[in-house]
Each structure stands twice: as structure tokens, then as C-alpha cells.
Amino acid sequence: MSDTSDLLFTGADWDFEKVQRAYDAIEQIAKGEMGLVTYPNQIEVITAEQMLDAYSSIGMPLMYKHWSFGKHFARDETLYRKGMRGLAYEIVINSSPCISYIMEENSMAMQTLVIAHAAFGHNHFFANNSLFRQWTDARGILDYMEFAKSYIAKCEERHGHAAVERVLDAAHALMSHGVHKYPRKRTPDLRDEEKRAAERRAYQEQMFNDLWRTVPKKAAAKMDSQELAERKRRLGLPEENILYFLEKLAPKLADWQREIIRIVRKISQYFYPQKQTKMMNEGCATFTHYTIVNRLHEMGKLSDGAMLEILHSHTSVVFQPDFDDRRYSGINPYALGFAMMNDIKRMCEAPTDEDRAWFPHFAGNGDPYGTLREAWADYRDESFILQYLSPALIRKLRLFKIHDESDSPHMNVAAIHNERGYREVRKALARNYDIAHLEPDIQIVDVDLAGDRRLILHHFVESGQMLDEAETIRVLRHIANLWGYEVRLLEIESGTDVVLKTYDDVAPVAEL
Amino acid sequence: MNIIDRRLNPKGKSLANRQRFLRRARAQIVKAVRDASGTRSIQDINNGEKISIPADGLREPSFRRSGDGGVRDVVVPGNKDFVEGDRIKKPEQQSGDDGGSEGSPDGEGEDDFAFVLSRDEFLDIFLDDLELPDLVKKKLKQTESTTPTRAGYSVTGSPANLNIVRTMRNSLSRRIALNRPKPKELRDLEDEIKALAESGEDPERLSLLRVEFDRLAAKARRIPYIDPLDVRYSRFEHVPKPVTQAVMFCLMDVSGSMTEHMKDLAKRFFMLLYLFLTRRYRHVDVVFIRHTHEAAEVDEDTFFYSTETGGTVVSTALEEMDRVIKERFPPSDWNIYCAQASDGDNTSSDNAKTAGLLEEVILPVTQYFAYIEVGAEYKDWLGRDSDLWRTYKEAGRAADNFAMRRVRVRSQIFPVFRDLFSRERGDSAAWRLGEEAGP
Numbered sequence: 044m045s046d047t048s049d050l051l052f053t054g055a056d057w058d059f060e061k062v063q064r065a066y067d068a069i070e071q072i073a074k075g076e077m078g079l080v081t082y083p084n085q086i087e088v089i090t091a092e093q094m095l096d097a098y099s100s101i102g103m104p105l106m107y108k109h110w111s112f113g114k115h116f117a118r119d120e121t122l123y124r125k126g127m128r129g130l131a132y133e134i135v136i137n138s139s140p141c142i143s144y145i146m147e148e149n150s151m152a153m154q155t156l157v158i159a160h161a162a163f164g165h166n167h168f169f170a171n172n173s174l175f176r177q178w179t180d181a182r183g184i185l186d187y188m189e190f191a192k193s194y195i196a197k198c199e200e201r202h203g204h205a206a207v208e209r210v211l212d213a214a215h216a217l218m219s220h221g222v223h224k225y226p227r228k229r230t231p232d233l234r235d236e237e238k239r240a241a242e243r244r245a246y247q248e249q250m251f252n253d254l255w256r257t258v259p260k261k262a263a264a265k266m267d268s269q270e271l272a273e274r275k276r277r278l279g280l281p282e283e284n285i286l287y288f289l290e291k292l293a294p295k296l297a298d299w300q301r302e303i304i305r306i307v308r309k310i311s312q313y314f315y316p317q318k319q320t321k322m323m324n325e326g327c328a329t330f331t332h333y334t335i336v337n338r339l340h341e342m343g344k345l346s347d348g349a350m351l352e353i354l355h356s357h358t359s360v361v362f363q364p365d366f367d368d369r370r371y372s373g374i375n376p377y378a379l380g381f382a383m384m385n386d387i388k389r390m391c392e393a394p395t396d397e398d399r400a401w402f403p404h405f406a407g408n409g410d411p412y413g414t415l416r417e418a419w420a421d422y423r424d425e426s427f428i429l430q431y432l433s434p435a436l437i438r439k440l441r442l443f444k445i446h447d448e449s450d451s452p453h454m455n456v457a458a459i460h461n462e463r464g465y466r467e468v469r470k471a472l473a474r475n476y477d478i479a480h481l482e483p484d485i486q487i488v489d490v491d492l493a494g495d496r497r498l499i500l501h502h503f504v505e506s507g508q509m510l511d512e513a514e515t516i517r518v519l520r521h522i523a524n525l526w527g528y529e530v531r532l533l534e535i536e537s538g539t540d541v542v543l544k545t546y547d548d549v550a551p552v553a554e555l
Numbered sequence: 556m557n558i559i560d561r562r563l564n565p566k567g568k569s570l571a572n573r574q575r576f577l578r579r580a581r582a583q584i585v586k587a588v589r590d591a592s593g594t595r596s597i598q599d600i601n602n603g604e605k606i607s608i609p610a611d612g613l614r615e616p617s618f619r620r621s622g623d624g625g626v627r628d629v630v631v632p633g634n635k636d637f638v639e640g641d642r643i644k645k646p647e648q649q650s651g652d653d654g655g656s657e658g659s660p661d662g663e664g665e666d667d668f669a670f671v672l673s674r675d676e677f678l679d680i681f682l683d684d685l686e687l688p689d690l691v692k693k694k695l696k697q698t699e700s701t702t703p704t705r706a707g708y709s710v711t712g713s714p715a716n717l718n719i720v721r722t723m724r725n726s727l728s729r730r731i732a733l734n735r736p737k738p739k740e741l742r743d744l745e746d747e748i749k750a751l752a753e754s755g756e757d758p759e760r761l762s763l764l765r766v767e768f769d770r771l772a773a774k775a776r777r778i779p780y781i782d783p784l785d786v787r788y789s790r791f792e793h794v795p796k797p798v799t800q801a802v803m804f805c806l807m808d809v810s811g812s813m814t815e816h817m818k819d820l821a822k823r824f825f826m827l828l829y830l831f832l833t834r835r836y837r838h839v840d841v842v843f844i845r846h847t848h849e850a851a852e853v854d855e856d857t858f859f860y861s862t863e864t865g866g867t868v869v870s871t872a873l874e875e876m877d878r879v880i881k882e883r884f885p886p887s888d889w890n891i892y893c894a895q896a897s898d899g900d901n902t903s904s905d906n907a908k909t910a911g912l913l914e915e916v917i918l919p920v921t922q923y924f925a926y927i928e929v930g931a932e933y934k935d936w937l938g939r940d941s942d943l944w945r946t947y948k949e950a951g952r953a954a955d956n957f958a959m960r961r962v963r964v965r966s967q968i969f970p971v972f973r974d975l976f977s978r979e980r981g982d983s984a985a986w987r988l989g990e991e992a993g994p
Binding site: 059062063066070083084085086087088089090092093095096097099100108109110111112113114116117118120121140144147162204208212215216217218219220363364365366367368371374440441442443444445446447448449452453454455456457458459460461463464468471472474475482483485502504505506507508509510511512514515517518521 | 556557558559560561562564566567568569571572573574575576577578579580613614615616617618619620621622623624625626627628629630631632633634635637638639640641642643644645669670671
């Protein structure tokens with residue numbers, strides 16, 4: 044590289060002009076060679092302190108106020124100041140335009156990496172993956188957050204901090220049980236939310252709550268099954284979206300409390316696709332930045348020094364310690380995602396006979412980026428692994444499956460990276476990424492209208508994995524506070540319907 | 556692509572969250588602050604503090620699996636030599652279910668965490684139940700006195716402070732820079748025009764000169780001789796005189812009868828006094844004097860944490876104090892405060908001497924002398940007063956800068972302190988000596 048005039052930049056310092064030049068060069072490769080399709084980009088330069096701010100409020104640029112964000116900030120700040128934890132290099136927001144934050148403390152090489160990673164990798168994933176397209180409204184989210192923030196601030200003014208905090212605490216505890224998991228008819232449009240909130244209130248003022256009209260005819264006697272079914276149908280039971288149920292039907296809540304629950308629910312829903320595609324999303328971004336910086340280096344636009352700096356941080360991001368390594372803390376989503384996507388590229392370009400046998404539909408097709416774009420668009424972590432994890436990669440990572448039963452003194456090695464084990468390992472790994480499997484299946488099954496309006500929930504226990512007792516009681520208390528009456532939770536073994544444990548009648552402690 | 560610089564955006568977006576967090580965690584933080592104030596040194600109390608608070612009460616619960624029990628299949632990387640069907644012995648479980656790093660009670664791996672309170676936040680909480688602003692009415696006079704000292708120039712000020720030299724210098728350099736025509740140039744030009752007009756020669760040059768004269772005259776009007784921009788005023792700053800300093804004597808009996816509990820009470824009292832004084836004075840010195848049968852000036856650590864035995868002769872402490880005052884703190888320059896903590900024991904032969912010293916030597920030079928008699932926590936006072944109590948009661952009766960109180964438990968410290976320092980002078984008749992402050 045004798046000619047330095049081709050270089051995008053020299054030295055570590057960055058300025059706006061260099062960022063623009065790097066961005067243009069990156070864009071050429073991302074769009075021209077990789078065929079990425081993104082939302083328009085907006086890159087914002089912030090300081091380390093602002094970065095701390097941003098990710099203590101779950102990465103949103105606008106967020107309502109709550110003590111837990113302060114707690115996370117205090118914790119992150121202490122860790123950061125002590126040098127125990129570095130800051131994320133970037134935060135990217137699923138919005139249109141897609142906002143990527145870069146830190147002023149970064150070197151120019153790092154800024155290049157971050158732009159390739161966030162502004163193209165993540166951005167492409169947000170814009171194309173079917174889950175995001177179906178569940179999130181990138182154009183409306185910032186407006187909605189603005190609404191949420193000011194709405195909650197107004198509630199604090201009117202009803203006091205403590206009252207708002209109680210509702211938010213309860214809603215946060217149920218956040219992961221505040222999503223609709225199955226597709227709806229229409230795509231969400233958060234812009235209309237505020238308008239609809241007003242309409243809803245007007246409508247509710249005219250209506251009275253239908254729930255309490257179902258006074259049982261035979262008070263003490265058993266209701267016949269038909270009546271029971273009718274009642275459940277009317278209440279929309281069973282319902283796994285606990286926040287939704289409470290928002291709609293909890294008898295004692297004021298309108299503003301329902302609206303706050305709704306806000307938390309909407310935000311939870313917005314983040315739901317991120318949970319299901321963490322590995323793919325990071326893999327996509329990592330693969331993208333890796334491809335792009337390598338191309339830039341080939342083209343003589345990145346100096347060897349800058350490339351080394353980038354590779355250094357790249358390798359630390361995709362580092363995967365072995366299970367017996369002290370640093371092991373589960374499978375690194377960056378590492379697995381990146382490895383799988385690299386592997387797909389390899390199979391498209393230079394497949395072995397084994398690859399052809401396993402992946403006849405794309406092995407050797409010579410179109411790695413097209414193949415990847417399809418995968419990025421149509422899959423989530425679980426199905427992606429199920430479809431694309433190759434024997435070659437299983438061997439490379441030396442993956443193996445362990446079967447663990449709590450009452451046995453031993454764990455069994457159920458499958459390893461051999462002919463017999465591939466499918467088994469792949470299936471088990473995919474299951475480890477299945478959100479529906481990872482989160483406990485808890486549903487509201489009935490309201491005891493005949494008795495004392497107790498709310499009844501079931502936890503369908505999979506593979507004998509019960510709930511953490513202390514935590515569960517705390518959450519039930521929150522539910523009871525929102526519901527206004529007692530709450531009962533039964534843990535029921537899936538399949539056999541045997542009741543394993545009963546949390547009996549947790550009563551509300553405070554008027555909300 | 557848009558690139559936006561947000562670095563100048565308001566920082567501390569999380570400040571409101573932090574306040575909510577502090578409010579939420581208040582009970583725990585108050586406790587942590589009180590605990591911290593027990594271990595830190597008196598002069599440090601004025602700084603911010605790193606506070607560790609338990610995550611308890613700051614939990615964010617959620618439904619989650621207990622982590623043990625049941626059947627699970629996990630895929631992990633890095634197989635070295637396992638083959639299918641191998642059995643791996645499970646790692647030892649430490650005492651039931653809490654093992655590994657997730658040892659905290661909420662199972663979330665959340666241990667206590669430390670965060671830094673700012674100085675104000677710390678003091679706020681430390682002084683939470685103390686009404687500092689009302690403490691001193693007349694007794695501690697504002698002795699701040701200041702003298703004006705030159706401190707450069709400013710663009711605003713009163714006419715009396717106008718600095719003519721600096722103003723004219725500015726005016727001159729501006730006139731030179733803007734090339735303002737000098738009065739002499741104009742006068743010369745005028746003379747020449749006059750001469751030409753009278754002589755009637757060279758009308759062409761005359762009109763040229765007239766145009767030139769008009770131009771210069773206009774320029775001179777546009778560029779004033781003195782512009783408001785030139786004006787400078789002398790600036791004065793009020794620099795406090797060194798009389799705004801105070802010294803605080805901490806006197807303590809450290810003979811064997813003083814327990815850790817008593818020293819702790821004393822320390823808290825001294826801390827409050829220190830805090831209080833630093834808010835009144837720019838500079839506060841602390842002198843620690845401990846005594847048994849003999850007294851010595853020591854550093855804080857020795858003062859609070861060493862154990863001595865020996866007889867108790869209180870007068871030695873007062874003598875030592877007198878010596879230090881004479882040596883380093885002339886009463887004309889220093890406001891002298893003294894707080895003495897003792898369990899009340901004194902050698903009976905020393906009582907008269909102590910009373911004399913207090914009355915004749917110490918009280919005349921001190922602003923305020925507070926005597927705190929510290930007692931054991933769970934023992935009530937015996938019916939009779941201690942030796943020292945009786946002695947001081949007698950000696951201090953006439954003085955209006957002397958007060959004494961008894962303290963048994965921590966919670967009495969703030970009330971006693973407030974009581975001591977909010978009492979107005981002059982109503983010493985109303986002093987109810989020896990009354991114990993309510994809990």
C-alpha cells in the first residue's frame with residue numbers, strides 16, 4: 044500500500060468529514076456488493092456519559108422516568124468507572140430513520156467498524172426480517188415514545204410519583220407476559236396510538252364493564268360446563284398476555300392506570316422480536332462489518348494499522364470460550380451468529396459433498412449474499428439454527444448435548460459432533476433459542492366470579508422446571524395489586540395435568 | 556445519511572431517574588449513610604461518599620424458573636473427549652441451592668452494589684433529621700469580614716470605578732486600528748481649503764480637497780473618539796479576612812471506663828460540630844486532645860481507636876488545650892470551640908482545679924464550650940450526678956457560652972446537638988441544667 048491517497052483516513056482521530064467518507068465507502072459495498080436494503084441512516088455522536096444514559100433506559104432515546112433506569116445507570120456507571128466493564132461501542136435503534144449512536148471517544152477505525160456494524164448490519168436486519176416487519180413500527184416508535192414519556196409525566200403530576208410508580212413497578216414485573224405471540228391481522232401503527240387512546244376512553248365512558256354482569260344464577264351450585272365455557276369466551280380466556288387482560292378487564296383500575304399498562308405492553312411488544320432474533324441480528328451485523336472492512340482493506344482504503352485495530356475488537360466480540368473455560372458463560376450470540384453466516388457463505392461458494400447432501404437447495408449456488416439475505420428475512424434464531432446449522436460447523440465448534448435430570452447424580456452426554464449426533468445437537472440447540480420454550484408458559488385461565496373474584500393462573504410446567512418461589516410470590520403480589528382481588532397460581536405438569544404446586548390466594552396489599 | 560452531533564445535548568438525562576431511584580432506596584441509603592459516617596473520619600464527612608446498599612427492596616421481580624430441578628438439555632461448545640453416553644459427575648452443590656455467583660437471595664445474581672452519592676446528597680441524608688439552618692441564631696455571629704481587593708477590569712461598574720487609563724488605551728488602539736483621521740489632519744486640510752478658496756487658484760484641486768475633507772469628516776463622525784466598547788471599570792473582589800477561621804477542640808477522656816459505644820457517641824457529636832462549623836467558617840481546624848491522668852494532642856485515629864488506661868484527671872486536658880491555644884491559636888484571630896466528651900469520672904481531688912481552669916482560663920477565650928456526658932446504652936442514670944457533672948454545673952453557672960447535656964443512645968445526639976446550638980444567649984436563667992434530652 045504505497046499510495047496513501049486511497050486511504051479513507053489516517054491516524055486515530057475522527058472528524059465529520061472522515062466519517063462521511065467512510066460512510067460513503069461502506070455504503071457502496073453494503074448496497075452494491077452485498078445488496079443490503081436499509082432504512083435511511085442517521086448517525087449521532089454522543090459522549091460516554093450519554094451512552095451510559097442511553098443504555099440505562101433500555102437503549103431508547105426517549106423513555107419515561109422510572110427508578111429502575113436510575114438503578115441500572117448507577118450500576119453501569121460504577122462498573123464503568125471502576126473499569127470493570129467497557130461501554131458498548133454502539134447503540135442502534137430500530138426506527139426509521141435508523142439511529143446509530145457512536146461515541147466521541149472512539150478512534151476513526153472504531154467508527155468505521157461501528158457504522159458498518161450498526162448502520163448497515165443491524166439496520167438491514169431491522170428493515171427486512173419478517174418478525175420486525177410484522178411486529179414493530181419503525182416509523183412510529185419515536186413518536187410513540189414521546190407520547191408515552193409525556194403521558195407518564197402528566198400522570199405523575201396529577202396522581203403523584205408514588206401512585207405512578209406502583210403501576211409501573213407492577214407492569215414491569217409482567218413485561219415479558221405482556222406480548223401477543225401470534226400475528227395479528229393488521230400491521231401496527233403507533234402513530235395512531237394517542238388518538239386511539241382518546242377514543243378508547245370516550246368509548247369506555249359510555250360503556251359499563253361487562254365483566255360483572257355475569258352474576259351466577261345458582262350461586263353456590265356448580266356452574267354447568269356450557270355456562271363456564273360461555274363465561275370464559277366472554278372474558279377471552281385463557282389469556283397468556285397477562286398485561287393485556289389486566290388492562291382490559293381489571294375492575295378497579297382507573298383509566299390512566301390502564302393507559303400506563305398499555306404503554307408498558309406496547310414497549311414490551313416492540314422488543315419482542317429483538318428477543319427472538321438476538322443471535323441472528325448480532326450475527327448479521329458482525330458478518331456485515333467483517334465483510335465490509337475486509338473489502339475496504341482489499342481495496343486499499345483501510346490502512347493495515349486500522350485493519351488490525353478493527354480485527355482486534357472483532358475477534359474479542361466473536362470469542363467463544365469452551366465450556367470448561369473459566370470465562371465460559373453460555374454461547375456467545377455474536378460468535379454463533381457470525382460462525383453460521385460465514386459457514387453459509389462458505390457452503391455457497393465452496394461446498395463439500397456433505398454440504399451438498401445436507402443443504403441441496405443452496406450449497407454451491409455461488410450467491411452467498413442472496414442466500415443470507417433470504418435467511419435474514421425469513422427466520423428467527425430457533426428456526427435459523429434448525430435450518431442452517433451444518434455438520435461442519437458443529438464439528439468446528441465441537442458442540443455436544445448434555446442431558447441433565449435433577450435427581451440423578453450424573454449428567455449424560457446425549458449427543459456429540461458425529462454422524463449420529465448432528466441432528467440431535469442441532470435440534471437441542473435450536474430449542475435453547477426458542478423463546479416459547481425459554482419463558483415459562485403462564486396463562487390466566489379463569490376468574491372466580493361466583494366466589495370472591497379471585498383470578499386464577501396456571502403455569503404449565505415443562506420438563507419439571509418449576510418457578511422460583513420467592514420471585515413468583517412478588518410477581519403475584521403485583522398482579523393482585525392490579526387486579527384488585529386475590530390471585531391464585533397453580534403449577535400444572537404439561538401433559539398429565541397433575542397439580543405440582545399451588546400459590547394460594549395472594550392478596551393485594553395496596554390500593555393502586 | 557445524516558450525521559448529528561449530540562455531544563452538547565443536555566447531559567444527565569438520567570438525573571430524574573436517579574432521583575427516583577434515591578427516593579425509592581431512601582430507607583436503605585439512610586442506613587448506609589449512617590453506617591458510613593460511623594467509620595469515616597471527621598474531616599472526611601464533608602465529602603461525597605461511595606455507598607453500598609443491598610439490592611433488597613430494589614428488586615424487579617419476574618416470573619422465572621428456579622434454576623434447579625427438572626430435566627434439561629443443554630448444548631455447549633468445546634467437547635474435548637466425550638463420546639455419546641458418557642456420564643459426567645455433577646459439580647458439588649454448595650449447601651442446598653445457593654451456589655456459584657448467584658448467591659444472593661433473589662437468585663438474580665444481584666449483590667449489594669455500590670454507587671457514589673454526591674456531597675450534597677450525602678449531607679442531605681446525613682443531616683436529614685437535623686435542622687441545621689436554624690441551629691444558630693445570634694450566638695455564632697457571622698464573623699465574616701471582607702476587604703475589597705483589586706481584581707482586574709470589567710466592562711460594567713459604577714462611574715466611580717471608571718478606569719480612565721485603561722479606557723483611553725482601548726480607545727486609542729481602536730482609533731489607530733480603524734484609521735480614524737486625526738484632528739490635526741482635518742485642521743490642516745481645512746486650512747488648505749480656506750487658503751485655496753481665498754486665493755481662487757486651482758479650483759480642481761479645491762473641489763478634490765473638499766470631497767476629501769467631507770469624507771474624512773464623515774469618517775471621524777462614524778468612528779467616535781470614545782466608544783462604549785472602550786470603557787473599562789476597575790473591578791474589586793471581596794476577599795474574606797482571615798478572622799473567618801475556627802478551631803475546634805475535641806476533648807475526650809479515654810480511660811478504661813470509656814467504652815466503644817461512648818466513643819462512638821462522642822465521635823458522632825464531634826462530626827456534627829465539625830459539619831456545622833465548616834458551614835459557618837471557611838477554615839476549620841480540629842485539635843484532638845485525649846487524656847487519662849495526663850493529656851496529649853493526638854491524631855484522630857489515636858483519639859478514637861486507641862485504648863489507654865490510667866487515672867482520670869480532667870484538668871490535664873484543659874491545661875493541654877490552654878497550651879495549644881497559646882501556641883497556635885491566638886483568640887484574637889481564631890474562633891475557638893470546644894466539645895468535651897466524658898463519662899463523668901474524675902479524680903475528686905482534681906475537681907476544684909478543673910473548675911478553676913474552666914472558669915478562668917478556658918471560658919473567657921472560647922466562643923462556646925459544650926460538655927457531653929456519654930452513658931452506657933442500656934443503663935439508666937443513677938440518681939446522682941457524676942463528679943464532673945457537679946463540678947461543671949457549678950463552674951458554668953455564670954457563663955453564657957457553656958452548655959452541658961447527657962447522651963445515652965445515638966438517637967439522642969441530634970436532638971442534644973440541636974438543643975445546644977439553637978439556644979439563644981441571654982436566657983441562661985432558663986437553662987435547665989442537667990436535663991436529659993428526650994429520645
